[in-house]
Amino acid sequence: MADKVTDVKADPAVRRLAVDVRDVSLTFETADGKVNALANVQLQIAEGEFVSFIGPSGCGKTTLLRLIADLEQPTSGTLLVNGVTAGEARLERAYGYVFQAPALYPWRTIEKNVMLPLEVMGFSDSERRERAKRYLALVNLSGFERKFPWQLSGGMQQRASIARALSFDPALLLMDEPFGALDEIVRDHLNEQLLRLWDKTNKTVVFVTHSIPEAVFLSTKIVVMSPRPGRIIDIIDCEFPRDRTLEIRETPEFIKIAQRVRNGLRAGHSYDE
Amino acid sequence: MPVLAVVLALLAIWYVGAVLMNMKLVRDGFEREETKYTTAELIAGTMTAERPLLAAPHQIVATFADDIFGYPPNSPRSLIYHSAVTLSATFLGFVMGAVFGIFLAILIVQFRTLEKSLLPWIICSQMVPILALAPIFIVVLGAIGVHGLFPKALISAYLCFFPVTIGMVKGLSSPDPIQRDLMRTWSATPSQVFWKLRWPSAVPLLFASLKVAITISLIGAIVAELPTGGQAGIGARLLAGSYYGQTIQLWAALLAASMLAAGLIALVGLTERAAARAMGARS
Missing domain, CATH: 1.10.3720.10 (MetI-like)
Known part of the structure; x- marks a missing residue:
């Protein structure tokens, strides 16, 4: 395991930064005044990492993900994705985004849903078909191409939405509590599949969750966040091998990291009560 | 079945209405011509009046059918x-x-x-x-x-x-x-x-x-x-x-x-x- 660790933490000068957040703050103007959604966030994510944002609701973890995706704009600070601004990265189609809900378009078949971003991006007809087939196979949905979303279970729909996010082969995958609505058995299964996928494709994954076991199991780096104002209170390296299995959840290392995450969450919360 | 029942009920009400509304019209007609009439003739008259106040359904259907099938389709009477x-x-x-x-x-x-x-x-x-x-x-x-x-x-x-x-x-x-x-x-x-x-x-x-x-x-x-x-x-x-x-x-x-x-x-x-x-x- 030790050499795997050095592997992940290889010289940062060699590994390009996928995401570089420098002193970013975001204030929303609402009817009852200003809300500090994020305050002075610093975060560097190297290529190939699997980073989880964890924290209670209102801590700005989803907002931070949306900033990276250029779905929100920071009030101050700089935010680079692949070395360019988030807006430029979005125009370069640098990332695939998986939302909390599958949000498949109900009038399109599963295959057509996966082909949708490819249509938007102007891929050729044969390329679209070939990629839809390939990525549906990757998420184990071969044979469901002609089904409509309502004919699939929630877990299958979310897998289809992952295939959709991967279809144009972005180097960065942004996932906002993608398995939050699913039951634990399905979630475990999808977590394992996601890890295999990450291992196979070498993508950078940024993953928002409020589940401690999920964060520890999946991540190479856990970002613990705290609300009011949303900020990062701890960044924990999580040095399990890339081909980890669900069994690591029983190991002392796993429990130790989970404990540190829990303590961080508790500390962030304490001044509230 | 319920649809049919409603239709039949409406038709019945319609016929009763036609008799009542056209009654005076028909009676006046008989009296103008000074002919004797029975109630049966009166009621029959309400069903066949040429310009009734309320036309009976069968009259409407007959005229409708005649207006549709009685003339060539390009005739101004069709x-x-x-x-x-x-x-x-x-x-x-x-x-x-x-x-x-x-x-x-x-x-x-x-x-x-x-x-x-x-x-x-x-x-x-x-x-x-x-x-x-x-x-x-x-x-x-x-x-x-x-x-x-x-x-x-x-x-x-x-x-x-x-x-x-x-x-x-x-x-x-x-x-x-x-x-x-x-x-x-x-x-x-x-x-x-x-x-x-x-x-x-x-x-x-x-x-x-x-x-x-x-x-x-x-x-x-x-x-x-x-x-x-x-x-x-x-x-x-x-x-x-x-x-x-x-x-x-x-x-x-x-x-x-x-x-x-x-x-x-x-x-x-x-x-x-x-x-x-x-x-x-x-x-």
Whole structure:
């Protein structure tokens, strides 16, 4: 395991930064005044990492993900994705985004849903078909191409939405509590599949969750966040091998990291009560 | 079965009404000719009066059938001829109204500021009684040499664009935030967002509003036929019927109008079902 660790933490000068957040703050103007959604966030994510944002609701973890995706704009600070601004990265189609809900378009078949971003991006007809087939196979949905979303279970729909996010082969995958609505058995299964996928494709994954076991199991780096104002209170390296299995959840290392995450969450919360 | 029972009950009430309402008419007739009459003859008379106050259903059906099958379809006495005249104005008006209605809805959805500036006028346009407006349309268009089908279709369109606009504004704004965010993450162009997201989302509401629009369009076409003095069309038949006291003919024309309306709604309904099937709706 030790050499795997050095592997992940290889010289940062060699590994390009996928995401570089420098002193970013975001204030929303609402009817009852200003809300500090994020305050002075610093975060560097190297290529190939699997980073989880964890924290209670209102801590700005989803907002931070949306900033990276250029779905929100920071009030101050700089935010680079692949070395360019988030807006430029979005125009370069640098990332695939998986939302909390599958949000498949109900009038399109599963295959057509996966082909949708490819249509938007102007891929050729044969390329679209070939990629839809390939990525549906990757998420184990071969044979469901002609089904409509309502004919699939929630877990299958979310897998289809992952295939959709991967279809144009972005180097960065942004996932906002993608398995939050699913039951634990399905979630475990999808977590394992996601890890295999990450291992196979070498993508950078940024993953928002409020589940401690999920964060520890999946991540190479856990970002613990705290609300009011949303900020990062701890960044924990999580040095399990890339081909980890669900069994690591029983190991002392796993429990130790989970404990540190829990303590961080508790500390962030304490001044509230 | 319950439908049949209701129909039978209504027919029974109708017949009773016909007897009661036409009674005086028939009795006056007998007395004017100073002939003796029995109650049976009186009642029989109410069923066969030439210009009854309330025509009996069988009279209406007989006249209706005669008006349809009794004359060649292109004869001005044929209901088919008149229906075709009204139907062509209805269709042209419906198409113009639907296209205009959708166009307005797109404008409103694409430029939100237009909602505040445009919508009050759109609503006002529907508050003007069309019976007052129709003659103005016909006269003004007639003065600049536009006659026949187009002015009638214009009045139809004027009436039927409204439900389409209201329905489509709602339909085109119906995609939820995640569906819109997805398009943004792919850096989709506004026209891609429209065609791949907004338009398909709006299809269910489009058909709902088209169903309303097509019946309104028929009413618009009939109303538009009234102020022209009525040479042709169902409106003209209604006008002539009331002018000459031909109540049975009036009823037959009404029957034709309602059958046209039912047919038109069924047509839109069929299209809707085909579209829904193609778009993967649960059956």
